[in-house]
Amino acid sequence: MSILKAKRFWKEAKPAETDSGWRVELDGRPVRTPAKTLVVLPTLELAREVAAEWNAQEGEIDPSGMPFTRTSNSALDKVAVQHDEVADMLAEYGDTDLLCYRATSPQELITRQEEAWDPVLDWAAENLGARLQTGAGVMHIAQSESALIPLRQMVREMDDFRLAAFHDLVGISGSLILAFAAARDYADIDRIWQVSRVDEAWQAEQWGVDEEAAEQAEFKRREFIHAKRFYDLCG
Known part of the structure; x- marks a missing residue:
């Protein structure tokens, strides 16, 4: 059975400041974790790294090439709850x-x-x-x-x-x-x-x-x- 992989659907990823930190937006839509948590990062520098990983994706999304996104997801979906x-x-x-x-x-x-x-x-x-x-x-x-x-x-x-x-x-x-x-x-x-x-x-x-x-x-x-x-x- 084949597994469909997500493909790039956005033109640009960039940081956006919020009251509680920095989020990353894909054409204005905020990135969320696999558990659907809104990704809000503590610094602009980290948000830039995450945005750069999304901008570097071509065709099918390759999570293995997105370490900053992965660790951010772990912080929000795993560490934050325990x-x-x-x-x-x-x-x-x-x-x-x-x-x-x-x-x-x-x-x-x-x-x-x-x-x-x-x-x-x-x-x-x-x-x-x-x-x-x-x-x-x-x-x-x-x-x-x-x-x-x-x-x-x-x-x-x-x-x-x-x-x-x-x-x-x-x-x-x-x-x-x-x-x-x-x-x-x-x-x-x-x-x-x-x-x-x-x-x-x-x-x-x-x-x-x-x-x-x-x-x-x-x-x-x-x-x-x-x-x-x-x-x-x-x-």
Whole structure:
């Protein structure tokens, strides 16, 4: 059975200011999410990115080429209706953060993890008020409530749009701390991505590059960079 795809029906997409933010209009008609929510964005810069994606469509609409529209839809249709639940789910990563679980061997990998991850944990202690503990192996490392509470509060304080982007920063990196590091410009976003991939880089050096895994990693890298860009454009 064939599935009919939507085709471009508008001549121009452009931002339009409203009392509550910026919407994107297609020949004067406002864009809505898949759940029919009116798309109202927090900044003109974000609205311009969304409008540019609609203007770039030719013939059949390709959602895969509209990342800013997709993340905006997620913010409005998914995050907005369960903000605290999403925030608390992401905050739980602090209790199982990637940066806290270290290799037991070989020494070169242990050293690489220390050199890449310890400075970020030190930054988090100083700038987020959260000192997370580390350990070797895969056994759960219990973190103190004094460290987790401020992290949870900061995530909860994000608006729906920032939280949608933050969701991807956390999920892709596997680290709440690296997501905060990305959001707060601890380092260049590509550097933060590399920090999240210490183990994978080590494995590739030992066993060679798996082409399928490399393609998946590149897709994730682009999504990580997009999430950072979306977060920044929220104001």
